[in-house]
Amino acid sequence: MRKIGLAAVGSYVPEEKLTNSDLEMMVDTSDEWITTRTGIKERRIAPNFMHASDLATKAAADCLAQTPTRYHPQLLIAATSTAEKSVPNQASIIAKQLNLTNLAAFDLNAACSGLVYALAVGWSLMRTEGYDHTLITAGEKLSRFVDYNDRATCVLFGDAGAALLLSADEPEHEILTVELGADPAGADLVVMGGPGDEFYFRQDGRNVF
Numbered sequence: 001m002r003k004i005g006l007a008a009v010g011s012y013v014p015e016e017k018l019t020n021s022d023l024e025m026m027v028d029t030s031d032e033w034i035t036t037r038t039g040i041k042e043r044r045i046a047p048n049f050m051h052a053s054d055l056a057t058k059a060a061a062d063c064l065a066q067t068p069t070r071y072h073p074q075l076l077i078a079a080t081s082t083a084e085k086s087v088p089n090q091a092s093i094i095a096k097q098l099n100l101t102n103l104a105a106f107d108l109n110a111a112c113s114g115l116v117y118a119l120a121v122g123w124s125l126m127r128t129e130g131y132d133h134t135l136i137t138a139g140e141k142l143s144r145f146v147d148y149n150d151r152a153t154c155v156l157f158g159d160a161g162a163a164l165l166l167s168a169d170e171p172e173h174e175i176l177t178v179e180l181g182a183d184p185a186g187a188d189l190v191v192m193g194g195p196g197d198e199f200y201f202r203q204d205g206r207n208v209f
Contacts, residue, residue: 004126005171007071007133010063010163012055013044018158027151034155043158045143051084052159053093056139059161060094063135067165073135076105077122079114081192082141083107094137104131111190114138115162120178122166134166145192147200157201 019042020031034040046055056078064071078091085093091105110117115138122134142157166175190203 007167012058055161
């Protein structure tokens with residue numbers, strides 16, 4: 001079986017910061033409460049004109065800039081739960097913005113574990129379908145779905161993009177195996193993007209923890 005591994009990684013975060021001190025002025029919370037429970041000190045917030053696909057595109061550009069030009073992605077998997085559109089998919093938007101051609105492209109939504117699932121799927125398709133180079137992105141604009149009146153959830157999320165390139169061309173960091181799992185019994189503990197109040201991110205924090 002051919003060896004497949006990690007060739008490069010990239011990232012992007014917006015400039016605007018939302019600190020714990022900022023949140024102290026917005027809701028009934030404190031830096032001490034947030035830090036001890038989450039370890040978070042600040043989040044990055046994308047401007048209104050920037051979409052999740054833009055964050056992923058910038059991370060992908062950072063990733064590809066670190067690889068030889070011969071590493072042309074033949075497959076692009078975009079992990080996201082906050083895509084600005086249902087169609088076209090985020091992967092195709094990213095490919096267009098990066099002028100990538102002659103590749104397969106699709107989205108994958110596995111929420112917080114999206115990048116891990118995308119890595120597993122990309123690795124598997126490279127082993128079975130013969131792709132030599134696969135670009136995987138994770139672009140999330142979660143601030144769009146955060147209720148900044150809900151102190152239990154607004155402290156958790158910000159916006160960012162990440163990307164990695166898998167290659168079968170003598171990879172330095174080989175992927176040996178992947179293992180995925182989920183507990184569907186907890187499917188209703190975290191909701192986002194639904195009708196009415198479910199549009200905003202909501203979770204049963206105690207049971208999720």
